[in-house]
Amino acid sequence: xxxxxxxxxxxxxxxxxxxxxxxxxxxxxxxxxxxxxxxxxxxxxxxxxxxxxxxxxxxxxxxxxxxxxxxxxxxxxxxxxxxxxxxxxxxxxxxxxxxxxxxxxxxxxxxxxxxxxxxxxxxxxxxxxxxxxxxxxxxxxxxxxxxxxxxxxxxxxxxxxxxxxxxxxxxxxxxxxxxxxxxxxxxxxxxxxxxxxxxxxxxxxxxxxxxxxxxxxxxxxxxxxxxxxxxxxxxxxxxxxxxxxxxxxxxxxxxxxxxxxxxxxxxxxxxxxxxxxxxxxxxxxxxxxxxxxxxxxxxxxxxxxxxxxxxxxxxxxxxxxxxxxxxxxxxxxxxxxxxxxxxxxxxxxxxxxxxxxxxxxxxxxxxxxxxxxxxxxxxxxxxxxxxxxxxxxxxxxxxxxxxxxxxxxxxxxxxxxxxxxxxxxx
Numbered sequence: 001x002x003x004x005x006x007x008x009x010x011x012x013x014x015x016x017x018x019x020x021x022x023x024x025x026x027x028x029x030x031x032x033x034x035x036x037x038x039x040x041x042x043x044x045x046x047x048x049x050x051x052x053x054x055x056x057x058x059x060x061x062x063x064x065x066x067x068x069x070x071x072x073x074x075x076x077x078x079x080x081x082x083x084x085x086x087x088x089x090x091x092x093x094x095x096x097x098x099x100x101x102x103x104x105x106x107x108x109x110x111x112x113x114x115x116x117x118x119x120x121x122x123x124x125x126x127x128x129x130x131x132x133x134x135x136x137x138x139x140x141x142x143x144x145x146x147x148x149x150x151x152x153x154x155x156x157x158x159x160x161x162x163x164x165x166x167x168x169x170x171x172x173x174x175x176x177x178x179x180x181x182x183x184x185x186x187x188x189x190x191x192x193x194x195x196x197x198x199x200x201x202x203x204x205x206x207x208x209x210x211x212x213x214x215x216x217x218x219x220x221x222x223x224x225x226x227x228x229x230x231x232x233x234x235x236x237x238x239x240x241x242x243x244x245x246x247x248x249x250x251x252x253x254x255x256x257x258x259x260x261x262x263x264x265x266x267x268x269x270x271x272x273x274x275x276x277x278x279x280x281x282x283x284x285x286x287x288x289x290x291x292x293x294x295x296x297x298x299x300x301x302x303x304x305x306x307x308x309x310x311x312x313x314x315x316x317x318x319x320x321x322x323x324x325x326x327x328x329x330x331x332x333x334x335x336x337x338x339x340x341x342x343x344x345x346x347x348x349x350x351x352x353x354x355x356x357x358x359x360x361x362x363x364x365x366x367x368x369x370x371x372x373x374x375x376x377x378x379x380x381x382x383x384x385x386x387x388x389x390x391x392x393x394x395x396x397x398x399x400x401x402x403x404x405x406x407x408x409x410x411x412x413x414x415x416x417x418x419x420x421x422x423x424x425x426x
Contacts, residue, residue, distance in 0.1 A: 024137060036092075074315065305353070
């Protein structure tokens with residue numbers, strides 16, 4: 001979690017018993033900016049943002065110095081430059097990011113075959129079987145950090161813990177350029193003082209519901225009767241948050257099958273400024289992607305939103321889910337979070353698209369235990385059954401039935417190219 005500007009940083013500086021902290025989460029720090037600075041070391045101590053300077057562009061990534069001025073990824077470039085007038089703006093180079101991502105992931109693979117890639121700049125590693133060859137989890141973390149720096153010039157932060165959830169929290173708190181180890185026996189003491197927003201699945205609406213119960217820390221959630229939580233935020237979500245608050249996360253590091261994605265995007269005949277019309281199109285796309293995932297027996301862990309503006313500048317924003325999904329409502333909610341950030345300051349959109357990535361088979365995912373979307377999944381499966389009998393569109397969300405809502409030009413659908421999307425959050 002960690003603050004975006006690196007303040008509040010925590011790192012492990014004294015020896016700890018890390019024998020139980022065999023799950024590593026490794027995140028490259030300010031990845032896009034760091035790659036650009038390899039060619040511009042003269043800007044290393046200045047605020048730097050990656051993006052285009054055009055009026056409708058947004059920030060793709062910002063280094064920690066720029067974040068100290070309140071500049072964040074997905075922020076309109078004009079606003080970023082008002083907050084930090086002396087920021088250096090560097091153009092993005094996606095090919096370079098892919099190149100360095102491949103080099104870093106290859107380093108991870110040298111230490112363990114159990115590498116779960118979460119995107120272009122982060123991964124989980126299970127190093128339980130690598131200790132005899134490489135040393136303790138903390139040692140492995142430091143060896144990886146040293147190799148990444150030596151072979152690429154990039155820095156990364158590492159969280160080591162007994163579970164994926166805690167490891168990811170630890171890496172966020174150790175940013176930038178740190179390592180934080182949380183032994184299993186220290187998990188509760190580490191978790192309970194943290195704010196409720198540190199829990200996966202706690203967005204603005206859930207935070208508000210928890211605040212109304214007087215719950216502000218993870219410890220507050222842990223001490224709240226399960227039935228009380230479930231009565232306020234639902235059975236599945238209540239169970240999930242309660243379990244996480246007690247450090248219970250049964251997920252293991254999983255090597256995904258060959259990277260694939262399912263997406264949908266459209267180019268409009270005329271630029272669109274109506275946010276409601278864009279939301280409607282986004283909902284339509286998310287529903288379609290979910291149907292395609294279910295038909296293929298797949299679930300995905302990352303949801304990426306893509307917008308192209310009137311000046312042809314393009315921004316993608318990706319969110320990683322706590323659990324993989326093929327539920328249209330969940331896909332839309334994640335994409336909408338990114339969309340609302342981008343749409344808040346006014347936009348003229350030529351293209352909008354959504355893509356679900358990091359796919360795996362839906363069988364054996366433990367969805368019944370860890371999925372807060374059971375009700376929506378059953379409803380959407382029922383719609384699938386009706387659609388199979390009467391055709392697609394026989395049943396759909398009411399918001400998609402209004403004919404005045406914007407539709408893309410029928411002769412101009414844009415193909416959805418595969419490949420990494422998303423602004424680097426590290």
